[in-house]
Structure formats: structure tokens, C-alpha cells
């Protein structure tokens with residue numbers, strides 16, 4: 001199937017300075033993707049290149065099999081049929097909600113505009129506000145109107161740059177899920193830039209980690225979480241720490257946390273050194289006998305889980321998170337058990 005959007009080894013940046021290089025990815029029709037990465041890594045720059053606001057330094061961008069950007073050629077944004085909800089694309093303050101949403105519908109008749117604006121306001125669940133001005137709306141309502149404005153021309157692809165960044169956590173989450181269901185209902189593909197890993201997991205079919213000047217990995221959220229290609233990706237999609245390990249067999253390693261037996265071979269070769277990425281939820285403190293002891297230094301009750309700060313005999317501090325009301329007191333000695341399904345191992 002021809003992808004809706006393809007980035008083929010693109011590099012983008014400003015005045016010949018590459019900010020993000022050698023990016024490759026494909027987005028199918030109707031798929032929702034998130035770009036996640038540290039501040040300043042170039043997420044907005046990549047999105048602007050896809051929208052057609054910035055030109056490419058190398059590579060090509062292909063939309064439905066047709067080249068829309070290459071070195072020396074940038075199809076203008078208005079000819080791409082791509083919707084954008086960018087931070088610097090705020091609502092026009094002097095236009096009311098109706099005119100803001102109708103803005104991108106210039107070639108339509110007055111009757112068509114009226115119908116379309118009403119449909120969009122119903123979609124974003126704000127049916128009665130078409131005469132209001134942006135300053136008369138809450139932050140969440142403004143975000144919804146911005147979304148309605150971008151969706152009104154019925155794009156096949158929507159680009160969103162931190163669309164919920166000025167909302168509080170609860171509203172962000174709610175709006176992110178609502179946007180996902182609107183996009184899925186309408187069959188619209190999207191790429192959203194976010195800082196928030198949970199938001200990215202909640203909304204996306206595909207996830208890309210942009211860091212250190214390139215796209216480190218592009219895949220489903222579960223692929224990135226369980227099969228990260230490197231420790232950088234592993235650490236970006238959830239907490240965890242690297243431990244030096246030596247393979248004892250095809251299914252066992254020894255680490256500072258003791259011997260860990262895996263249910264299935266994981267590609268290890270006896271005697272080989274590797275790094276194992278272990279997440280806090282896979283480390284379980286216990287009063288049962290175990291091969292490594294640790295001291296509980298701190299505990300944090302989070303409601304659905306408890307996070308313990310543990311000190312190992314070497315003096316290294318690690319975290320354990322358990323999802324049951326199993327309470328240990330600060331200062332107590334516990335044994336550690338590492339759950340052994342899905343090892344995340346890196347060689348070298």
C-alpha cells in the first residue's frame with residue numbers, strides 16, 4: 001500500500017545547519033503518530049518541513065507517492081492539503097469562532113461554510129459558541145476551535161505541535177483521547193509533537209523518538225517499550241537503568257541484582273558481556289530469601305503503586321515500583337527479585 005507520507009533520508013535545519021538528519025519513516029492513511037524527544041532536538045523543525053514551511057537540506061518527502069519536498073523544491077503549504085495546529089498558528093483574535101473556522105474554506109459558498117462550521121463545532125463538542133471571540137473562550141475551548149479550524153477543509157493529514165501544552169494535565173489527557181477518537185472517526189492521519197510520554201502512548205499508533213540529531217526509532221508504542229533499539233530509546237519511553245551483565249547460558253545472566261533466569265533464550269551467548277535495561281516495575285523487593293539484599297532508603301506512596309528507592313551493597317541507588325499495597329519501612333533490608341519475562345538487552 002502506498003504510504004500517505006514518507007520521509008526518505010531527510011535532513012532539515014536552518015541556513016545549512018542540520019538540526020535533524022537522515023530521518024526515515026512512513027505513515028499510512030488514518031494512522032496517528034507522535035514525535036517525542038528532548039527540548040530543542042528538532043521536532044518542530046521536522047513538522048515544519050512536512051507542512052512545507054521549511055525547505056529540506058537533503059532527502060525527499062513523498063505524499064501519496066508524489067514528491068512534495070526535495071533539495072531545491074518545496075511544494076507550497078496551501079497545495080499540500082495538510083492541516084496544521086501549531087503553537088504559533090493561534091486563532092485570529094479579531095475574528096469570531098465562525099470566521100476562524102471558516103478561514104480555510106474560502107472557495108466554498110456561504111451556505112456550505114455555515115454547514116461545515118456547524119459540523120466542526122459539533123465534532124469538537126462546542127456547538128453554541130460561533131459568535132464568540134477567542135478572548136471569550138477558555139484555553140481548552142480555544143484548542144478545540146483551533147482543531148476545528150484545521151479539520152474543516154477535511155485534510156487527509158493533520159500536523160499538531162504540542163496542541164495541548166497550555167492545558168492542565170487532566171484536560172490534556174481528556175482532549176488527547178477525544179482528538180484521537182475524532183481523527184479515527186474521520187479517517188484522518190496525524191503527526192503530533194509532544195514532550196509527554198504518557199500522552200504519546202495514549203494517542204499514537206506509531207511513535208518516533210527524535211534525539212541527538214536523528215530519529216532513533218520509529219515503531220508502535222509497544223515495540224519501543226519492549227524492543228527499544230538502544231538505551232536512549234529505552235530510557236525515553238519509561239524509567240529504567242542499565243546493568244552490566246554476563247551470560248551464564250542462553251537463558252540466564254548474572255548482574256549486580258543477582259542471577260536472572262529468563263523463560264526463553266534471548267540471544268545471549270555464554271560468557272558474553274552485555275547491558276541489561278531493567279525497569280523499576282520489574283524489580284520486586286521481598287522478605288523471602290533472595291540472592292541480593294538491598295536497603296530501603298525512601299518510599300513514595302502513589303496510590304496505585306509504591307515507589308521504593310533502594311541502595312545496593314555496591315552503594316548504587318535504584319528504584320522499584322510495585323503495584324500492590326506491599327509496604328516496607330524505610331531502613332529495612334529486603335531481598336530483590338527481578339521478573340524475567342521480556343529482557344531488554346544491548347550488546348557491548
Ligand SMILES: Nc1ncnc2c1ncn2[C@@H]1O[C@H](COP(=O)(O)OP(=O)(O)OP(=O)(O)O)[C@@H](O)[C@H]1O
Pocket residue numbers: 014019037038039040041042043044045046195
Ligand atoms: N528559525 C530558526 N532559525 C535558526 N535556528 C532555529 C530556528 N528555529 C529553531 N531553531 C533551532 O533549531 C533547534 C531545534 O528547534 P525545534 O523548535 O525544532 O526543537 P523542538 O524539538 O521542537 O523543541 P521544543 O521541544 O523545545 O519545542 C533549536 O536549537 C533551535 O534553536
